[in-house]
Amino acid sequence: MNRRDFLQITGISGLGLMIACNVSDSEGTPVKVSDGIGDDQVLNNYVYIDPDGTVTIVAPRPEMGQGVFQSVPMLVAEELEVDIDKIFIIPIQADSNKFGKQGVGGSATIRKSFNPYRKVGAAAKMMLVQAAATMWACSVDDCFAESGKVHNKTTKETKHYGELVIEANKLAVPKKVILKDSKDFKVIGKSTVRQDVSQKVDGSAVFGIDIEVDGMLYASIQRNPYTIGKVISYNKDEIEAQEDVHSTYIIQIEEFNLIRGGVAIVTKDYSAALRARRGLRVVWEEPSIKYSDDSIGELLEGKFKEEPTFDKVLTPQPKKLQNATQTLTADYDAPYQAHATMEPLNATVWVKPNGTVEAWVPTQNPNRTHDVIASVTGLDKDKITLNIPFLGCGLGRKSLADFTNEATQLSIATQKPIKLIWTREDDMTADFYRPRSKNRFTAHFTADKKLVGYTNEMAAQVISKQGDVEPKFPKWTFEGSNLDYEFPNYHLKGYHTKLPIPVMWWRAVYASTNGFATEGFVDEVAEYMGQDPLSFRLKYIKNERVKKVIQMIREKSEWDTPAEHEYKGFALVESFESICAEVATVVKEGAGIKIKKYTVVLDCGQTVNPDTIHAQVDGSVIMGLTATIKPGVSFKDGKPVHKNFNTYSMLRFNEVPEIELTLMQNSEKPGGVGEPALPPVAAALANALYKATGKRYRNLPIDITKITV
Amino acid sequence: MQEISLNVNGKLYKVQADPTDPLLWVIRDKVGLKGTKFGCGIAVCGACTVLLDGNPIRSCSYPVSGFTDASKIQTIEGLSPDKSHPLQMAWEVEQVPQCGYCQSGQLMVASSLLSKNPKPSDEQIDAAMSGNICRCGTYPRIKKAIKSVVDKS
Numbered sequence: 048m049n050r051r052d053f054l055q056i057t058g059i060s061g062l063g064l065m066i067a068c069n070v071s072d073s074e075g076t077p078v079k080v081s082d083g084i085g086d087d088q089v090l091n092n093y094v095y096i097d098p099d100g101t102v103t104i105v106a107p108r109p110e111m112g113q114g115v116f117q118s119v120p121m122l123v124a125e126e127l128e129v130d131i132d133k134i135f136i137i138p139i140q141a142d143s144n145k146f147g148k149q150g151v152g153g154s155a156t157i158r159k160s161f162n163p164y165r166k167v168g169a170a171a172k173m174m175l176v177q178a179a180a181t182m183w184a185c186s187v188d189d190c191f192a193e194s195g196k197v198h199n200k201t202t203k204e205t206k207h208y209g210e211l212v213i214e215a216n217k218l219a220v221p222k223k224v225i226l227k228d229s230k231d232f233k234v235i236g237k238s239t240v241r242q243d244v245s246q247k248v249d250g251s252a253v254f255g256i257d258i259e260v261d262g263m264l265y266a267s268i269q270r271n272p273y274t275i276g277k278v279i280s281y282n283k284d285e286i287e288a289q290e291d292v293h294s295t296y297i298i299q300i301e302e303f304n305l306i307r308g309g310v311a312i313v314t315k316d317y318s319a320a321l322r323a324r325r326g327l328r329v330v331w332e333e334p335s336i337k338y339s340d341d342s343i344g345e346l347l348e349g350k351f352k353e354e355p356t357f358d359k360v361l362t363p364q365p366k367k368l369q370n371a372t373q374t375l376t377a378d379y380d381a382p383y384q385a386h387a388t389m390e391p392l393n394a395t396v397w398v399k400p401n402g403t404v405e406a407w408v409p410t411q412n413p414n415r416t417h418d419v420i421a422s423v424t425g426l427d428k429d430k431i432t433l434n435i436p437f438l439g440c441g442l443g444r445k446s447l448a449d450f451t452n453e454a455t456q457l458s459i460a461t462q463k464p465i466k467l468i469w470t471r472e473d474d475m476t477a478d479f480y481r482p483r484s485k486n487r488f489t490a491h492f493t494a495d496k497k498l499v500g501y502t503n504e505m506a507a508q509v510i511s512k513q514g515d516v517e518p519k520f521p522k523w524t525f526e527g528s529n530l531d532y533e534f535p536n537y538h539l540k541g542y543h544t545k546l547p548i549p550v551m552w553w554r555a556v557y558a559s560t561n562g563f564a565t566e567g568f569v570d571e572v573a574e575y576m577g578q579d580p581l582s583f584r585l586k587y588i589k590n591e592r593v594k595k596v597i598q599m600i601r602e603k604s605e606w607d608t609p610a611e612h613e614y615k616g617f618a619l620v621e622s623f624e625s626i627c628a629e630v631a632t633v634v635k636e637g638a639g640i641k642i643k644k645y646t647v648v649l650d651c652g653q654t655v656n657p658d659t660i661h662a663q664v665d666g667s668v669i670m671g672l673t674a675t676i677k678p679g680v681s682f683k684d685g686k687p688v689h690k691n692f693n694t695y696s697m698l699r700f701n702e703v704p705e706i707e708l709t710l711m712q713n714s715e716k717p718g719g720v721g722e723p724a725l726p727p728v729a730a731a732l733a734n735a736l737y738k739a740t741g742k743r744y745r746n747l748p749i750d751i752t753k754i755t756v
Numbered sequence: 757m758q759e760i761s762l763n764v765n766g767k768l769y770k771v772q773a774d775p776t777d778p779l780l781w782v783i784r785d786k787v788g789l790k791g792t793k794f795g796c797g798i799a800v801c802g803a804c805t806v807l808l809d810g811n812p813i814r815s816c817s818y819p820v821s822g823f824t825d826a827s828k829i830q831t832i833e834g835l836s837p838d839k840s841h842p843l844q845m846a847w848e849v850e851q852v853p854q855c856g857y858c859q860s861g862q863l864m865v866a867s868s869l870l871s872k873n874p875k876p877s878d879e880q881i882d883a884a885m886s887g888n889i890c891r892c893g894t895y896p897r898i899k900k901a902i903k904s905v906v907d908k909s
Contacts, residue, residue, distance in 0.1 A: 113854070243856070246856070250831070250833050316785070322776070388891065389857040389858050389890070437856065438855060439793070468794075472797075658851055665897070666893035666894070669893030691800065693800050697801075699886040699889070700898070701885075706896060
């Protein structure tokens with residue numbers, strides 16, 4: 048196959064029908080298709096067509112349960128005009144030249160690459176149609192593509208794609224590509240069976256932790272219990288004297304300007320590594336201040352007395368503020384959370400003596416992981432094959448390449464393939480946590496309770512500004528705070544906080560804590576003003592799509608007609624370009640309460656695989672509820688207290704409320720699906736509990752077992 | 757290291773292992789069956805569930821020395837040769853797995869429940885399944901899948 052330059056043109060053609068396009072990566076940069084596989088079956092890097100017409104479509108992004116193994120090929124298949132239940136889907140390695148950005152996270156795959164992946168399919172289809180037209184000596188307008196075949200309108204002949212692919216490969220990639228109208232979708236927006244599910248019911252699906260390489264050694268690392276800091280010394284000779292131990296090393300990584308060291312034990316047998324760790328005695332670098340929950344809380348609260356790092360009034364109307372005579376103020380607090388991916392962190396890396404690398408990493412970010420291996424080995428990326436097995440959850444944690452870095456260093460040191468597995472305790476105590484967040488809200492009213500000012504002060508660590516860097520508080524740290532509310536004098540103050548606790552993106556990131564704080568306080572404001580929470584939102588949001596979501600949930604949740612002893616709480620959060628409203632219904636049970644139901648209404652624009660969206664909403668509500676009513680990660684004397692699921696509890700099968708989702712149907716630009724249903728969960732519950740108890744719950748977690756009605 | 761004999765899915769395996777090695781890692785790394793997963797190592801998550809003489813056990817917390825070839829161990833690979841167990845079929849119909857990592861353990865517990873109690877009540881299903889964690893939140897679909905098998909039987 049010749050070099051193909053994919054679409055670089057922008058600009059609408061004179062016909063007005065063609066859609067200007069680039070095939071671009073998720074950042075909008077045009078992607079060049081590289082020299083190709085050299086195989087006549089390959090139409091582009093995404094589509095393989097066998098001579099018998101069998102179509103294989105590549106899944107270019109890691110699969111962590113969010114369904115992209117299926118949904119991205121659906122986009123290609125739609126425009127390629129092939130039947131979704133007849134194609135094969137295959138996973139692929141990291142290769143930014145061929146596939147652009149391959150990262151997953153931020154609920155971004157569909158919403159940022161909806162059109163680019165469609166264009167891949169559309170361009171391939173155009174080439175196949177042109178090939179048929181050439182072979183029939185007719186015009187492309189005499190042809191149409193359907194179900195893996197090109198049809199000749201006049202002669203009624205057909206050629207399946209297998210008969211056309213060699214001819215099509217000779218063609219230049221079209222500069223302009225027509226995408227289908229949404230009303231013509233055959234695949235997009237319809238639930239289809241995920242091809243990876245079948246492997247997940249019989250144990251055959253291969254996760255990172257399952258990888259085996261001949262001759263590999265196992266590694267287990269004891270990391271600094273203070274979450275960051277170096278190794279000073281350890282009882283190396285004693286450990287290495289053990290028969291089962293191959294070697295030991297000090298391993299250090301740096302992420303977000305934080306250094307974390309550990310002692311790695313390498314063995315031929317995994318259980319031997321765990322046994323050897325019990326005999327490890329390490330002297331650790333310790334932090335100058337050893338924080339605990341209380342001192343962290345004091346530090347955060349003390350920030351509100353300092354100058355804010357970010358200070359902006361979104362809607363300055365100073366005259367209105369002059370009429371303020373009353374204020375309502377409240378503090379909200381949400382704890383650190385661990386990711387607790389069901390598959391703990393692991394990486395298998397083989398730095399080979401011939402100057403190449405083969406790696407298998409369950410990573411959310413193949414590009415970053417590829418770069419890190421290159422950087423640690425000093426090799427070019429084209430010498431590094433990075434395979435991406437299935438991920439047993441990602442949740443944000445597997446976006447970092449710290450664990451890949453560790454395994455790469457060990458493979459270099461041992462000159463062997465290394466399989467590094469983190470224990471659950473490692474995974475939970477050496478996490479990069481969801482940051483704890485404190486909010487102080489102040490609402491200003493006139494004597495007759497008109498809202499004339501609203502201030503949101505937020506103190507938290509900033510993920511991109513950890514370690515010894517200049518403090519900054521980017522505006523996006525307020526994500527999920529519903530900045531679209533048209534409050535007069537909507538004032539944001541952000542306080543960058545420095546703490547020696549590593550933090551990073553957790554599902555829904557800051558929207559998970561901001562959604563709780565904002566929607567809890569807005570409920571208080573609505574109540575103060577004597578307004579129904581839903582009607583209050585309708586007053587202060589002009590966006591028609593949001594209004595429709597609110598009207599829908601009023602109906603679906605039977606908001607106006609709770610049954611006896613039933614209490615309903617509402618929350619709405621716009622995040623990741625989607626709109627999600629939730630009503631939590633709690634009921635009196637005995638002396639206490641039970642969480643009966645979550646009614647969810649989600650507008651995520653054009654859907655791709657609705658079944659996946661239902662699953663993601665179940666997952667978001669359950670994870671959000673876990674973070675609302677179960678312990679967060681506590682710190683004591685500089686160390687995380689929670690080490691495993693015995694104390695860091697997960698919501699269990701018998702604790703799940705009914706979850707009912709209504710998906711708004713429209714063809715708007717796709718919004719995020721993986722995260723938006725998590726931010727409203729906590730506030731919806733807190734607001735329901737207020738109705739049940741008359742008490743405001745402003746600090747998470749809420750221990751529902753202690754609530755009496 | 758000593759030679760350990762294990763009866764897994766009706767087949768006899770002789771492997772070299774330390775007597776204290778957890779059964780989980782011997783099944784995964786020595787017998788070579790990767791379907792049984794590691795989740796916590798302290799028997800609270802259920803990802804490592806296998807059946808011992810038909811009863812669910814947490815293989816992460818059983819030293820392999822406790823087993824002889826008389827102990828019949830069944831792993832997810834032994835549930836059926838071809839995904840034909842009614843639960844596996846229901847799991848596919850309902851599209852139960854998201855990431856799928858916990859599902860081997862879930863299926864083993866569910867299969868044990870139904871083989872002992874083909875018509876469990878909702879409460880009995882809850883009680884049996886509440887020992888298995890799913891971080892992705894597939895519980896509602898697991899319940900639906902189990903109930904669909906119960907209803908058909």
